Amino acid sequence: MRSILLAVIAILGFALTPVAFAAGGGGGAANEPAAKPADPNYTRAKAMIEARDYAGALPLLQQVVAKDARNADAYNLMGFATRKSGNPNGSLQYYQQALAIDAKHLGAHEYIGEAYLMLDQPAQAEQHLARLDSLCVFGCAEYRMLKTAVANYKAGKKPTN
DSSP: OHHHHHHHHHHHHHHHHHHHHHHHOOOOOTTSOOOOOOOHHHHHHHHHHHTTOHHHHHHHHHHHHHHOTTOHHHHHHHHHHHHHTTOHHHHHHHHHHHHHHOTTOHHHHHHHHHHHHHTTOHHHHHHHHHHHHHHOTTOOHHHHHHHHHHHHHHTTOOOOO
């Protein structure tokens, strides 16, 4: 029995090794594209959001997506800033755009779920919670945050911006 367990552990270790290298950035092969430098407007907008200047961040994020229409992170932050500015309904379009670009975007799933709770649509929020559960095999912060928000909603604690 012990030898079988050791064999399984060894096989899993070898199987997961390429994943670990890929996730860590590993090699630096000549044919890998260089990392794209962060857009300065994105960096500034993110800092503004951290400082809770949501309205000020939105024009910068609009400039980011005007240059790079496939920037799911920028659309996600646009949704976040819009929702935090008091417009959860208006935020949905940005989260949906982020998810259209990257269906596995953890932050967009969490935030759109929170927006749906603000709009009294818990079934929609739970769909995104289920999606996060499938994406976060060993759990992730986004799943835990949305799970807590759904539980609070069910307990009668309606979310605020």
